Amino acid sequence: MSVYLYFATVIAALGLGAESISATPDAARENPAAPEESSITFNSVHVDGPYIAMTFDDGPSAMLTPKLLDLLAAHHIKATFFVIGENVAEHPEIVARAAKEGHEIGNHSWSHPNFGKMSDQGVRSQLQRTDDAIKNATSQRPTLMRPPYGSITAREKRWIYEEFGYRIILWDVDPYDWKRPGPAVVRSRILKETQPGSIVLSHDIHPGTIEAMPSTFEALEAKGFKFVTVSELIRMATPRPSHASPQPGESALASATPSLSPVPPRETPGG
Numbered sequence: 001m002s003v004y005l006y007f008a009t010v011i012a013a014l015g016l017g018a019e020s021i022s023a024t025p026d027a028a029r030e031n032p033a034a035p036e037e038s039s040i041t042f043n044s045v046h047v048d049g050p051y052i053a054m055t056f057d058d059g060p061s062a063m064l065t066p067k068l069l070d071l072l073a074a075h076h077i078k079a080t081f082f083v084i085g086e087n088v089a090e091h092p093e094i095v096a097r098a099a100k101e102g103h104e105i106g107n108h109s110w111s112h113p114n115f116g117k118m119s120d121q122g123v124r125s126q127l128q129r130t131d132d133a134i135k136n137a138t139s140q141r142p143t144l145m146r147p148p149y150g151s152i153t154a155r156e157k158r159w160i161y162e163e164f165g166y167r168i169i170l171w172d173v174d175p176y177d178w179k180r181p182g183p184a185v186v187r188s189r190i191l192k193e194t195q196p197g198s199i200v201l202s203h204d205i206h207p208g209t210i211e212a213m214p215s216t217f218e219a220l221e222a223k224g225f226k227f228v229t230v231s232e233l234i235r236m237a238t239p240r241p242s243h244a245s246p247q248p249g250e251s252a253l254a255s256a257t258p259s260l261s262p263v264p265p266r267e268t269p270g271g
Contacts (some may be wrong), residue, residue, distance in 0.1 A: 044172040045144035056204040060094035085110035085130030093136035098140040106144035116151035171201035183212035
């Protein structure tokens with residue numbers, strides 16, 4: 001091989017190498033690494049402190065949600081509302097009030113179907129319509145989503161996060177208030193199950209739930225719990241000590257943004 005040909009070959013190889021290197025960042029943007037499920041799905045959060053998140057699903061209710069907002073204001077509590085798009089479209093002023101008073105608004109679908117049994121396009125439509133309704137009511141798009149019934153596949157979680165940027169919020173405290181067991185039972189179940197880092201599920205569409213909240217809030221406050229929104233709770237996440245034993249139902253791989261094992265779909269409406 002002549003000296004000229006040798007150097008021409010080397011230069012060509014270097015040029016190809018440079019082209020390959022410069023193309024890598026674009027390729028990474030087009031095909032981002034799939035997020036770890038533990039970083040986008042939360043049943044509870046490991047925190048250093050007595051912080052919990054109260055969440056209310058399926059509203060807004062024209063009659064009940066304003067009463068709950070009054071109660072939350074009286075206790076200086078910030079909560080997270082996972083709203084149904086149809087209800088947001090009907091009562092945008094209630095959602096606007098909740099957001100203005102510092103509560104977090106999350107997407108809970110347009111009409112409460114079972115995502116785990118739907119096509120991607122069907123789920124996408126449910127989320128987008130609700131996203132738009134929340135944006136119209138509050139001037140802000142939601143960053144959290146709770147699937148109806150807690151029913152969602154691992155694949156759906158990934159593409160929903162990639163397309164909408166939503167974290168998927170489940171729960172670790174469920175008083176089954178949708179079964180309408182009465183205010184005393186709702187209160188008792190919440191007090192029994194709540195611990196630091198809990199995400200408490202309930203519904204602002206059932207009268208018994210609203211009736212249960214005054215004494216529930218007082219009892220939780222008496223125990224020293226402090227109330228934050230779900231996003232605030234996630235931002236407080238701390239690594240779990242390596243020597244600590246996982247709590248029941250918790251992944252042993254929990255880290256700075258821990259997630260418990262997903263809650264199985266419920267047999268009847270709730271969540």
